[in-house]
Amino acid sequence: MRLEKRSVLGNQSTAPNNMMEFQAGFIHITPSRTTSPSVVGLQNGRRRSLGFQARPHVDAYLQHHIDNGYSASTQKTIASALAKLYDCSTKDFIPTQTRHRANITKSRKSKAKFSEACNQDFVDFCRATGLRRDSIANLKPEKLHYNKSTNQHMIVGMKGKGGRLIEAPILCDKAVERIKNTPAGQLVWPKAPSRADIHSYRADYCKRIYEMHARPIDQIPKSERYYCRSDLKGVVYDKRAMAVASRALGHNRISVIAGHYLHSMG
DSSP: OOOOOOOSSSOGGGOOSSEEEETTEEEEEEOOSSSOOEEEEEETTEEEOOTTTTGGGHHHHHHHHHHTTOOHHHHHHHHHHHHHHTTSOGGGSOOOOOOOGGGOOTTSSOOTTOOTGGGHHHHHHHHHHOOOHHHHHHOOGGGEEEETTTTEEEEEEEEOGGGOEEEEEOOOHHHHHHHHTSOTTSOSOTTOOSSOOHHHHHHHHHHHHHHHHOOOGGGSOGGGEEEOOGGGTTOEEEHHHHHHHHHHHTOSOHHHHHHHTSGGGO
16 A cells, blocks of 8 residues: 555645654554554654554544545544554544445446456356455466365465465366466466456355355254345345355455355345
8 A cells, every 4th residue: 555645634635545644743554454554653754653642633534534535444444453553442433434335336347448258268267266366366286186075176275365275166177177287386377367357256156156055044043044234134145155155265254255245146
């Protein structure tokens, strides 16, 4: 995340995404999915530990992002980073806006300037493996394993988000052959298309995994049912099938796939 020197309490036209300027110095907040926020103070051109001088200004900082139309997700990401810095709860700050699944735009529309027809092999591979973009870019044939107990080929040992190891069943023979035919030590996809909507293909993969393991809702105990809320109220999923699909994608929480991967099934 690029940081620029701007004033958050001054001219709004020069307001930052993630930096506050106070008399005590500058506070840089760099939220990360794998590490805690990096918070550094700058004063008189010298880096130093900031401490808690900026704490009274947190509400004003969050309000600035609300007033300037930042998404609810961005507001909550910043609030969470600040709460971690100050060892408190986001409830100690002013309320941020509520996130609504219907407002998510990622992978809800087709990406321009990318032809699935011209890249059908790549698209089919993504839908058969559910890998993230960085995992596809670094995939080598050594990660292919055969699970005798399930009679399935799997991609095993790749690190996903948060350093979690991926164990992803492969859903079509064509993808398996692509990996097998790649020379040892070489990349399976040395030139992966950069404009492909990988997240939408992961959603397709997630739905297929879920449907392979889902039981009829009326035949499972209520404790094993996942009841959606908000705009998906009334939609019910099988928790056990969700857990299988979630692990295949490299996620820990089934709520993530309910809101971001199974959205078109509701």
